[in-house]
Amino acid sequence: MISDVTSPGADTAPGVAAPSGNRFGYLGVALLLVGLLLGVAAGLVIPRLGNPGDDSVEAGFLRDMSTHHAQAVEMAMIAHAGSDTPQIVTLSADIATTQQAQIGYMQAWLRDWDLGPTGSSEPMAWMPGSDGSIVDGLMPGMATSDQMAALRKATGKQLDVQFLTLMRAHHLGGVHMAQEAVELSDDENVDWIAQSMVTAQQGEIQLIDSLLKQVQQG
Incomplete structure (x- = not known):
């Protein structure tokens, strides 16, 4: 569901270069608070039955999807700060x-399972048949450094089109990863969050x- 958030504003999320405008910062602060609060609460939401290992499907998916999501957050912050289109x-x-x-x-x-945020396995190694899915070090749907640089510089209609096009590809890659996690994982937490991703991103x-x-017709 699309919320009614229309005017967040002035700090940035970690690792994200800040475009000008107060709209960017309040959203950045909100993201930090949401991440911290839900990170703390995660252990209380769904009971755990066991801890997946370092080379498990679950650990691999959570690590890879965290990286995948981080780029989506950055792209969204750029569009939120720079777009003049309310939707x-x-x-x-x-x-x-x-x-x-x-x-x-x-x-x-991952912390609750005593696992680090990164592992020794290659990205996507948890997914059978994923050979060749990593291109230039990027997981499916992720934007290249050149595409991200162009998005940061874009304005007006160009920004809107680039953001929507990149995010569409990003979501398609993310949905595929999440669907595979639902099929492969035996952990109810991972199944829950992966299915939530599939549902939300397909709607988006x-x-x-x-x-x-x-935008293209405008």
């Missing part, structure tokens, strides 16, 4: 807050398609 401002806020919250859950579970893809048509 895109709202969508980008929803994406940033939702995915930052999910990062909080995923990192909290439909909205992105609609917004892309509006």
Whole structure:
């Protein structure tokens, strides 16, 4: 569901370069608070039956999806700060807050399992048949450094189109990863969050398609 967030504003999330404008910062502060609060609360939401190991599907998925989400949050923050299209401002806020919250859950579970945020395995190694899915070190759907640089510089209609196009591809890659996690994981926490990602991002893809048509025709 798309929220009514329309005017967050002035600090930045960790590792994200800040565009100008107060709108960026309040959302950044909100993301930090959401991530911290939900990270702390993650252990209380769903009871655990056991701890997955370092080379498990669960650990691999949580680590990879945390990295995947981090780029989506950065893209959403850029669009939220720079777009003049109200629907895109709202969508980008929803994406940033939702995915930052999910990062909080995923990192909290790794800590609870006494596992580090990164492992020794290659990205996507937890997914059978994933050979070739990593291109230039990027997981499916992730934007290249050149694409991210162009997004940071874009304004107006160009920013809207680039953001929607990149986020659509990002969501498609993320949905595929999450669907595989649902199939492969035996952990109820991982199944729950992965299915939540599938549901939310499939709905957002439909909205992105609609917004892309509006922006390109405008």
